[in-house]
Amino acid sequence: MTGPTMVLMLGLFLQGGTSSADQVAQVVRARESELEELTRQVASELRCPVCQQLSVEDSSSELAREMKNFIHDRLEAGETPDQVKAYFVSKYGEWILLEPPMRGFNLVVWLLPFFAFLGGGVVLYFALRRWLVSPGDASLAPSGEHVAHVGSMKTPPRN
Amino acid sequence: MTWSRTLSLVAVLSLVALLGFGLTLDPSAIPSPLVGSEAPEFRLPPLEGGDSVGLSDFRGEGVVLNFWASWCLACIQEHPALVRAWETYRDEGVELIGVIYQDTPAGARRYLERYGGGWLQLLDSGSRTAIDYGVYGVPETFFIDRQGLVSHKHLGPVTDELMTREIDKLMVQAPAAPGGTP
Numbered sequence: 001m002t003g004p005t006m007v008l009m010l011g012l013f014l015q016g017g018t019s020s021a022d023q024v025a026q027v028v029r030a031r032e033s034e035l036e037e038l039t040r041q042v043a044s045e046l047r048c049p050v051c052q053q054l055s056v057e058d059s060s061s062e063l064a065r066e067m068k069n070f071i072h073d074r075l076e077a078g079e080t081p082d083q084v085k086a087y088f089v090s091k092y093g094e095w096i097l098l099e100p101p102m103r104g105f106n107l108v109v110w111l112l113p114f115f116a117f118l119g120g121g122v123v124l125y126f127a128l129r130r131w132l133v134s135p136g137d138a139s140l141a142p143s144g145e146h147v148a149h150v151g152s153m154k155t156p157p158r159n
Numbered sequence: 160m161t162w163s164r165t166l167s168l169v170a171v172l173s174l175v176a177l178l179g180f181g182l183t184l185d186p187s188a189i190p191s192p193l194v195g196s197e198a199p200e201f202r203l204p205p206l207e208g209g210d211s212v213g214l215s216d217f218r219g220e221g222v223v224l225n226f227w228a229s230w231c232l233a234c235i236q237e238h239p240a241l242v243r244a245w246e247t248y249r250d251e252g253v254e255l256i257g258v259i260y261q262d263t264p265a266g267a268r269r270y271l272e273r274y275g276g277g278w279l280q281l282l283d284s285g286s287r288t289a290i291d292y293g294v295y296g297v298p299e300t301f302f303i304d305r306q307g308l309v310s311h312k313h314l315g316p317v318t319d320e321l322m323t324r325e326i327d328k329l330m331v332q333a334p335a336a337p338g339g340t341p
Contacts, residue, residue, distance in 0.1 A: 049295030062261050063295065066286040091293035093192050 039072045042081045046071075046088055047098050055098055191293055191312040198222075198303040199291040203281035206259065206267055212281060214307070221253040221329030222303040223322075226289060228262040229270035231297045237316030238274045244322040245278050252305075253326055258283050260297050304329050 008027050040057055046067070048059035056064045056071075067088075074084045088096045100106040193199075202213040214222065225241060227234040245255045255278040259267045264282060271280065283289055292301060302311040302325040311325050 063286060063289070067290060069285070070287065070290055088290075090192055091291065092295070093190070093293070 035072065035075055038075050038081065039068060042071050042075070042084055043068050045081075045085065045098055047096050049092060049096065191309075193293060193301075193309045194312055196309060197307055198224075198301065198309045199288070201258075201281075201283075201288040201291065203258070203283055203288060206264060206271075206280040206282055212256075212279065214303070217254050217256075218307055219305055221305055221326065222301075223253065223255045223326065223329075224258060224292075224301040224303060225255065225317075226258045226260045226283075226292070226294050226297050226299045228260045228297045229266040230262065233316045234298045235270075235274065237298055237318075238276065240317050240319050240322055241278075242274075242276050243319060244317075244326065245276065248326055249278075251330065253329060254279070256281060258288060260289055260294065261286060302326070302329055 043057035043064075044055045046056040048054045048056050048061060048064045048067075050061040050063050051059045054064075056067050071084055074087070075081070079087075085097065094100060094106075100109060198214060200214050202211045204211050214224075223244070241255065249255070257276075257278060257280040259280060259282050267280065267282075286294075292299075296314070298316055300313045300317050301309055302313075304310045310328055313321060313325070
């Protein structure tokens with residue numbers, strides 16, 4: 001049982017009122033559901049090694065289930081979520097994290113879509129500018145020479 | 160060609176080159192962070208009963224740790240190579256140990272009766288040892304040297320060539336000093 005849990009229990013015990021056994025049970029239940037919530041959180045940040053598109057939380061594979069038990073036990077023993085995740089990284093490698101850390105070459109994964117989007121926007125801007133030029137725009141109207149040339153081609157060439 | 164056309168072409172070709180390079184990579188060939196580090200300790204019950212066995216029981220010997228399961232087809236495929244390696248190296252200071260992964264003892268026994276092999280088999284129910292070794296499928300085989308460091312990890316079925324090559328590396332090191340084993 002962790003320190004905070006013990007303090008909480010001691011506090012409730014000293015309060016009196018409802019039976020201390022009930023209070024203890026309440027505290028234990030509250031702590032357990034807290035632990036389960038934290039386990040779910042950590043599990044949803046880890047990749048299932050078997051079904052690699054799914055998180056450990058979402059995967060129904062047996063290994064994912066056993067990883068969840070493992071996560072639960074480590075959190076119960078007092079480890080922090082970061083420590084548990086670091087443990088898995090030390091065993092499987094960084095790919096076990098669903099969100100690659102923002103470091104080194106991984107930055108390409110994070111930044112490339114943003115710059116591609118920006119670049120696409122620039123290209124689109126220039127393209128639209130060209131396409132949406134109004135019919136009255138003198139700069140794109142055919143020149144007189146051009147019109148004359150077109151006119152001369154309307155009649156078939158005579159041999 | 161205009162400047163903007165050249166730029167687009169360069170951009171497209173670079174992207175194609177990058178993607179093409181990606182296709183040559185093998186996604187299953189992720190290097191294990193364990194290689195070069197101390198092999199994680201374990202303490203597991205043998206399939207045939209008796210006291211639990213730990214990796215430290217074999218300090219001073221080379222260890223080949225093979226994770227397998229009776230439902231795994233690639234394990235059946237590699238099994239003859241394991242049998243041959245075991246017969247060749249069993250008296251040469253190299254210990255072959257099987258770790259049974261997500262399986263039942265009955266299933267494992269049936270498999271061994273059918274396909275043979277007499278080396279030590281350990282049960283890893285709960286997959287704690289598998290998680291400790293970063294295992295995510297079977298078969299996976301770890302080659303551990305005499306100092307207890309992971310020398311190589313192999314994903315998928317082993318071959319005779321691989322076994323010979325990796326076990327020879329384990330044997331190249333000088334054995335531990337006579338009084339040194341725990």
